[in-house]
Amino acid sequence: MDIFQQPEAMRAWAQDQRKRGTLIGLVPTMGFLHEGHASLMRLALQQADTVVVSVFVNPTQFAPNEDLAAYPRDFEHDVQLLKQEGVAAVFAPTPELMYPPGFQSEVQVKGLTSLLEGRTRPTHFAGVTTVVSKLFHIVQPDIACFGEKDFQQLAVIRRMVADLNMAVRIVGGPIIREPDGLAQSSRNTYLDAAGRTAGLSLFSSIRLAQKLYADGERRASVIVEAVRAHIQAVPLTRIDYAVLVNSETLEETATADEQTRLMLAVYIKDKVRLIDNALLAQSL
Numbered sequence: 001m002d003i004f005q006q007p008e009a010m011r012a013w014a015q016d017q018r019k020r021g022t023l024i025g026l027v028p029t030m031g032f033l034h035e036g037h038a039s040l041m042r043l044a045l046q047q048a049d050t051v052v053v054s055v056f057v058n059p060t061q062f063a064p065n066e067d068l069a070a071y072p073r074d075f076e077h078d079v080q081l082l083k084q085e086g087v088a089a090v091f092a093p094t095p096e097l098m099y100p101p102g103f104q105s106e107v108q109v110k111g112l113t114s115l116l117e118g119r120t121r122p123t124h125f126a127g128v129t130t131v132v133s134k135l136f137h138i139v140q141p142d143i144a145c146f147g148e149k150d151f152q153q154l155a156v157i158r159r160m161v162a163d164l165n166m167a168v169r170i171v172g173g174p175i176i177r178e179p180d181g182l183a184q185s186s187r188n189t190y191l192d193a194a195g196r197t198a199g200l201s202l203f204s205s206i207r208l209a210q211k212l213y214a215d216g217e218r219r220a221s222v223i224v225e226a227v228r229a230h231i232q233a234v235p236l237t238r239i240d241y242a243v244l245v246n247s248e249t250l251e252e253t254a255t256a257d258e259q260t261r262l263m264l265a266v267y268i269k270d271k272v273r274l275i276d277n278a279l280l281a282q283s284l
Helices: 007-019 035-047 075-084 124-139 148-163 186-190 193-214 220-232
Strands: 002-004 024-029 050-055 089-091 143-147 169-173 237-246 260-268 272-279
Touching (some): 007 124, 024 124
Parallel strands (some): 024 143, 050 089
Antiparallel strands (some): 260 272
16 A cells, blocks of 8 residues: 655556556545545445545644644554555645645635535635645546535535536445444544433434434424424533535425435534434435
8 A cells, every 4th residue: 555645646646547547536534534434445446446545634624713733643543444445545645735835725615615514614615625626636536435424515525526527426425323323423532421422412313303204294393393302402412503404405494305304513512513414214
């Protein structure tokens, strides 16, 4: 497995692969890898000849009051997992290499980024789309895999690729959950025992919403009210948002149907912010 830090070296490797007719899959990550990331690597390997994983904690998607410095990192562990999953190359640049002195450019998607996460984290998605655009230019993948846990991010990336005619196919991978239902996330390491118990309120509220839908409830206001009451009854939780949206537009909906998705963001102990989502019409 090759490990590259310099963008030029990564690009040269990718260009050599493309000359050979090799289909390249990319899995962008911020490291501290877990089974959720590994599932995306396997998904990429199913659809491409070789897989590149980027490991880069991107500073431009963190606001000044967010957890950039504390974000968990363990590159040695990441390398071992990447080798086990058959990854061909790792791109692990430094912030200085990705954003050298004089850097002034930004890729921004409007509309989709003003909703949900964008209301709480208004600078977040511009950082995401800029770094993903750079990764696409450097690695030149044929496909790129992103997890559905960050469902809005997936929608934003798809919009960017379509709008800018980027020659990469975006593939979404299903949410990977712990045995207790908690969606896998690097930020789960911030949770103590009480926090983890509180965090399970997201999963249990999803199951509640899905049961209401399965039983015939279609009024979004009724489902959302039940979800909010369920989460608020759990100690140590504070809801950022709990809404039902159309899976294509991410606009809030008044009447639930097969395309309706519950989107959640909940603070645990006012320190850890967890997100989760699911279609009402599916069963977890």
